[in-house]
Amino acid sequence: MSLELNEVTLTYPDGDGRLTALDRVSLDVPGGTLAAVVGPSGSGKSSLLAVAATLIRPDSGTVAVDGVRVEGAAPARLAELRRRRIGIVFQQPNLLASLTAAEQLQVMAQIDGRPPRKARPRALELLEAVGLADLADRRPHRLSGGQRQRVNIARALMNDPAVLLVDEPTSALDHERGAAVIDLIARLTREQGTATVLVTHDRGHLDAADQVAEVLDGRLTAPATTG
Amino acid sequence: MFVAWRDLGFAKGRFALIGAVIVLITLLVGMLSGLTAGLARENVSAVTGLPADLIAFDRAEGDGGPSFSDSAVTEGQWREWARAPGVQSAEPLGITTTKAETGDGASAAVSVFGVRPGGGLGPVPGGSGDDSAVLSEGAAEDLGAGEGDTVTVAGRELAVVGVGGDASFSHTPVVWTSLGAWQGIAPPSGPGVPSDGTSGTNGTGGGGDGGGTATVIAVTTDGSTDGGTGTDAALADTDEKAGTTTVAKADSLAAIGSYTSENGSLQLMRGFLFAISALVIGAFFTVWTIQRGPDVAVLKALGASTGALLRDALGQALVLLVGGTAAGTAAAAALGAAVSGSDVPFVLTPGTVLAPAAVMVALGALGAALSVRRITSVDPLTALGSAR
Structure with a gap:
């Protein structure tokens, strides 16, 4: 389980020219490691995450998810990679209003072609892992912001991903709840052995990370090992 | 899902x-x-219920298609169809819509269908006199008449010899009668009929032997011709000789305005x-x-x-x-x-x-x-x- 980005460059059209969002970025995250990527707004953090999530093709460079190179892969193959090897924790929980907490996780089995009903035990297990076992049948509007974010995290782990990509998970939470969410992600990273990339602009939660790299104007500093 | x-x-x-x-x-x-x-x-039920494959209309002049209200065929045209190859039977059929009355004052609009008694086209039995009629159930109900009664249709008295069927035409119930009685009720007219109104030849062909007239000819083929479309060469040839326009029964419904x-x-x-x-x-x-x-x-x-x-x-x-x-x-x-x-x-x-x-x-x-x-x-x- 690992995520490898090598010399990745990504540009966007910008008027008559092009804006460089990522400039020869390299990042290697082994399994069981929580790598934090910090930087101010507009520095390229979200672009880095989008490339790692196979949602954007870089102009150049290579991306390998769990050892699988993604450049040149067809959209259907990328979708398969996302549902089987990548877990995404969105900045906002992005839960589906019609589904209960457990069903938010079961839907991951459904989009992978497996019967959602049979996935319920695993969904309940993960909800228990994030402390929501007794709220499994609640819909999002009856959950707090922190609870929704925990469902979001549990959903990302539902298909046992090799790579976990976490996008600003504490942006809508107060400090205490944000710290709890970061601790949860760190714990699950070690328990599940995922290669986790945590993108954040909040430097207050970096103690939980194994690596910290800073992105500025599309360039990534060499990751520093913490602790 | x-x-x-x-x-x-x-x-x-x-x-x-x-x-x-x-x-x-x-x-x-x-x-x-x-x-x-x-x-x-x-x-249209009276037409769709006819035991026939094709309906032959007098060939219309001008650009109008076949029409039940305008068509009038002669005996000559009928005979031409009756002896045409591939034709099992050809029966003249007179159609007119008029008013019927009973002695006790009931009246109703009816469609009079004139057929040859015993010809098989309608329920008028063979041997019936010219002044007999068979009422459809709708006509019997509207007129309050039954078997043994007398109805007056366009001034002509007809003895009701039976009641049966639910045939109707142009939203009026059907009264079946003999072709002769129909000719008395609805003096023939139309482009194929001479001005004396009783007989004549028609169009480019026609038998030309005079006799009774009708509105259309109901044709039953023996299956050797393309009775479904009327485009078979033999039928087209008969059409040409008789001066008629023949269409499949289903298509003839369009001729009801x-x-x-x-x-x-x-x-x-x-x-x-x-x-x-x-x-x-x-x-x-x-x-x-x-x-x-x-x-x-x-x-x-x-x-x-x-x-x-x-x-x-x-x-x-x-x-x-x-x-x-x-x-x-x-x-x-x-x-x-x-x-x-x-x-x-x-x-x-x-x-x-x-x-x-x-x-x-x-x-x-x-x-x-x-x-x-x-x-x-x-x-x-x-x-x-x-x-x-």
């Missing part, structure tokens, strides 16, 4: 609203279809209802799909394939369509059954109730398919960093 089913339950109000619209449109289409068929039956205009209007209304239903369903699912855009983006980002999302959305539309259409069809069938026995001309058959329902589902699915295809253009990238 995992998410689709739950959406149906979660957004009950929205789906109930569109479901109710589908039910009502289906009900309307079903009722209109039954009424269209009922009105058509009152217009009231049927063409009435049926055309009703079918147009039905067509508009189908189009409206497709548009309404398409509009609903367009809005619904736009509202679901962020959810679709999330599911795509999580790895759902576009095909699976399309199947989910279309499945949801089909559930709604089939459910709504089934309820509407059941309501139309129930209402149709309730009015079938009354004066309302309503035909309740699978063709009038199930066929429109199938069209509704097909067109609704097409409308939904055109709407949900925008799922293909939803960018999963929008799920990242989105604030919802």
